[in-house]
Amino acid sequence: MEATIAIAVIGIGVVATVGSHQAWHIQSLESEKLATGMRLAIEIRELALLLPANDPVTGTSTWGSESGEIMPTDLDDLDDLDGITFDGPIDATRTSIVGMAGWSQQVTVQSVDPFNVLQVVPDGTSEIVKLEVTVQLNGEEITRLSWIAPR
Ligand SMILES: [Ca+2]
Numbered sequence: 001m002e003a004t005i006a007i008a009v010i011g012i013g014v015v016a017t018v019g020s021h022q023a024w025h026i027q028s029l030e031s032e033k034l035a036t037g038m039r040l041a042i043e044i045r046e047l048a049l050l051l052p053a054n055d056p057v058t059g060t061s062t063w064g065s066e067s068g069e070i071m072p073t074d075l076d077d078l079d080d081l082d083g084i085t086f087d088g089p090i091d092a093t094r095t096s097i098v099g100m101a102g103w104s105q106q107v108t109v110q111s112v113d114p115f116n117v118l119q120v121v122p123d124g125t126s127e128i129v130k131l132e133v134t135v136q137l138n139g140e141e142i143t144r145l146s147w148i149a150p151r
């Protein structure tokens with residue numbers, strides 16, 4: 001009888017150990033996903049930091065990418081990033097990052113009130129823009145990062 005109980009206790013102990021190991025494994029996968037998501041968001045922020053506020057050719061006349069700006073390397077001002085999704089993510093040098101199928105970076109650029117950056121105003125009507133990048137993995141949002149830039 002006692003031997004049976006001892007075996008049962010050992011059996012439960014083993015199950016509990018396997019269970020917590022799996023939980024730890026899932027948790028570490030999740031935190032790796034979050035870290036990757038944040039890294040991809042920061043790549044876009046770094047890219048944006050290098051962009052001028054206004055297009056070198058058309059200035060402030062167009063919101064969004066100017067005609068003919070199709071490739072990531074064509075983008076040359078902040079608002080060009082508005083509404084763009086890099087499906088197959090890119091890094092700050094606009095090189096697509098290999099081996100990251102399923103990941104994407106979506107960018108929005110909005111004009112905001114300089115005295116209240118939470119207040120969105122019509123595109124191109126203020127000197128301050130709010131950029132936001134949403135990183136997804138297979139359609140699931142992993143990370144969202146937003147920041148403010150002068151225009
Ligand atoms: Ca442009």
Ligand SMILES: [Ca+2]
Pocket residue numbers: 055062063064065066077079080
């Ligand atoms: Ca533009």
